[in-house]
Amino acid sequence: MTDPSQTPSFAFPRTARLTCKGDFDFVFAKASRVADRYFTVLSRHQPQVDDARVGLVVSKKAAKRAVDRNRLKRLVRESFRQHRSSIGVRDFVVLPRPAAKQASNNELANSLANLWRRAMTTRTC
RNA sequence: GAAGUCGGCCAGACAGUCGCCGCGCGAUCGGAAACGGUUGCGGGGAGGAAAGUCCGGGCUCCGCAAGGGAUGAGUGCCAGGUAACACCUGGGGGGCGUGAGCCUACGGAAAGUGCAACAGAGAGCAGACCGCCACAUGCUGGCAACAGCAUGCGGUAAGGGUGAAAGGGUGCGGUAAGAGCGCACCGCGCAGAUGGCAACAUACUGCGGCUAGGUAAACCCCACUCGGAGCAAGACCAAAUAGGGGAGCGUACGGCGGGCCCUUACGCCGCUCCCGGGUAGGUUGCUUGAGGCCUGCGGUGACGCAUGCCCUAGAGGAAUGACUGUCCACGACAGAACCCGGCUUAUCGGCCGACUUCGCCU
Numbered sequence: 121m122t123d124p125s126q127t128p129s130f131a132f133p134r135t136a137r138l139t140c141k142g143d144f145d146f147v148f149a150k151a152s153r154v155a156d157r158y159f160t161v162l163s164r165h166q167p168q169v170d171d172a173r174v175g176l177v178v179s180k181k182a183a184k185r186a187v188d189r190n191r192l193k194r195l196v197r198e199s200f201r202q203h204r205s206s207i208g209v210r211d212f213v214v215l216p217r218p219a220a221k222q223a224s225n226n227e228l229a230n231s232l233a234n235l236w237r238r239a240m241t242t243r244t245c
Numbered sequence: 246g247a248a249g250u251c252g253g254c255c256a257g258a259c260a261g262u263c264g265c266c267g268c269g270c271g272a273u274c275g276g277a278a279a280c281g282g283u284u285g286c287g288g289g290g291a292g293g294a295a296a297g298u299c300c301g302g303g304c305u306c307c308g309c310a311a312g313g314g315a316u317g318a319g320u321g322c323c324a325g326g327u328a329a330c331a332c333c334u335g336g337g338g339g340g341c342g343u344g345a346g347c348c349u350a351c352g353g354a355a356a357g358u359g360c361a362a363c364a365g366a367g368a369g370c371a372g373a374c375c376g377c378c379a380c381a382u383g384c385u386g387g388c389a390a391c392a393g394c395a396u397g398c399g400g401u402a403a404g405g406g407u408g409a410a411a412g413g414g415u416g417c418g419g420u421a422a423g424a425g426c427g428c429a430c431c432g433c434g435c436a437g438a439u440g441g442c443a444a445c446a447u448a449c450u451g452c453g454g455c456u457a458g459g460u461a462a463a464c465c466c467c468a469c470u471c472g473g474a475g476c477a478a479g480a481c482c483a484a485a486u487a488g489g490g491g492a493g494c495g496u497a498c499g500g501c502g503g504g505c506c507c508u509u510a511c512g513c514c515g516c517u518c519c520c521g522g523g524u525a526g527g528u529u530g531c532u533u534g535a536g537g538c539c540u541g542c543g544g545u546g547a548c549g550c551a552u553g554c555c556c557u558a559g560a561g562g563a564a565u566g567a568c569u570g571u572c573c574a575c576g577a578c579a580g581a582a583c584c585c586g587g588c589u590u591a592u593c594g595g596c597c598g599a600c601u602u603c604g605c606c607u
Contacts, residue, residue, distance in 0.1 A: 130263055139562075140526085176562070186296090186580050190566095194265095198567045201264060225567080 132201040138175030138211060147175070147213045154238045158220040158231045159196075162213040163239045174200045174212045183221045192216045195225060199232040207236045 138144055151162035166173065176196055178189045196214045220228060 132264060134265090137562090141562090142525090144562080178562090187578095190580060193563090194566050198264080201567090229567090 130201055130204075132197065132204065135169075136171055136173050136200075136204060138173055138213065143173070143211065144175055144177075144213060147211045151213070152239070152242045154235055154242060155217075156231055156235065158217055158223055158228055159235055160215040160217060161235045161239050162215070163210045163242070166209065166211045169211075170209065172200075172204050172207055172210055172212065174214065177213060177215045179215075182216045182218050188221045192220055192228075195228050196232065199229055199236070203233065203236045207240045210239070212239065 138147070146166070147162055147164045149164075151164050154161050154163075174197070176193050178192055180189075183189045183192060196216070200212070200214075214232075223231075
């Protein structure tokens with residue numbers, strides 16, 4: 121229907137995810153950090169890939185029940201999927217905080233939209 | 246109609262948009278192929294508990310001759326079902342409920358050891374505190390028989406009192422008062438008979454005057470069962486780096502070694518190739534199974550047998566989602582991680598069937 125070069129892609133292939141331990145270690149080693157009361161977002165510029173990638177770390181401390189952990193992961197992935205094309209080429213690691221499990225989907229989506237924007241403008245030293 | 250009991254079922258619905266993970270078919274690119282990448286279409290994608298990890302198995306590796314014993318752990322009325330069980334079904338005993346029904350670790354206390362706070366006179370070969378009764382002595386009253394009181398010595402487990410529990414119960418006889426002391430009935434124990442596969446039952450027969458209290462989720466005894474660890478099990482492929490083994494080449498130069506020195510020879514250090522172990526990583530195990538559904542047959546039932554049909558998640562930092570709209574009874578507990586059979590716990594509501602009690606109508 122519309123020109124694919126103009127519509128941003130909302131796809132979320134496996135290549136856009138941090139899959140192995142090394143990827144996570146790379147971000148943790150030297151990350152810039154933004155946070156609010158629901159999430160902490162670590163990010164680092166990754167020169168070896170072309171696209172933004174994301175990884176999730178949801179501890180049992182943040183959400184005790186498996187159902188809550190799944191919900192948080194899904195919401196983060198969904199938000200990342202929608203913002204992926206506009207937040208630069210970086211690796212992100214998102215850590216939900218304990219307050220997140222009580223918040224509504226809408227609140228969390230707004231929170232993440234802000235965090236992506238802030239993470240993009242910070243510079244990695 | 247109201248209250249209740251038991252069993253079974255459902256787990257918001259529909260539409261659109263954007264995504265994620267397998268599968269099938271096709272297109273295309275790479276490749277000899279196997280297969281892999283990209284892409285289109287079709288179809289599938291959490292639970293009744295997926296949970297707790299409390300039991301029972303399958304599967305895998307380790308150990309192990311068969312078998313027996315010890316230790317430890319578990320199970321505990323009987324019969325059946327099952328791959329197996331601590332589960333299920335049926336039956337028996339006991340308890341609760343007007344009832345439908347529900348609950349029940351329910352073997353052994355006449356093998357042994359232990360325990361029982363407080364209270365109480367006494368708590369296990371019982372026990373006289375009050376009481377009751379006889380006798381003796383004294384005092385008082387009385388003509389006397391005798392009565393009352395006190396003390397002493399006995400008898401007595403019927404009554405009071407204590408306790409969770411006081412050593413069968415009721416009645417009659419009996420007695421100084423009492424007592425299974427005697428009798429009847431009930432209870433209890435033992436033996437037999439009868440019924441039942443059995444647990445067990447009996448309004449049956451005989452014996453025993455009652456001895457043999459409770460506690461075994463106290464030790465214990467008896468019977469039966471049990472090897473250990475778990476999918477991060479295990480199997481396969483396999484970089485980089487370091488190291489191991491073998492073969493060949495070079496021994497040109499140099500160094501090291503057998504320790505008094507020298508020479509020759511030999512070995513090592515070098516290079517090339519091969520081999521096995523193994524880390525990261527990848528593949529597999531991974532979903533077709535004690536499988537589900539329908540019908541029929543056997544069985545009181547759990548369940549079994551037969552025919553037919555169906556294939557119904559398989560991720561891997563971990564998919565099964567998000568948003569919008571409409572509707573309603575306004576949506577609980579909660580998320581697969583090798584797989585099954587159970588148990589237990591959590592849970593908004595709703596539907597269906599069978600049954601019970603009460604009320605009303607005919």
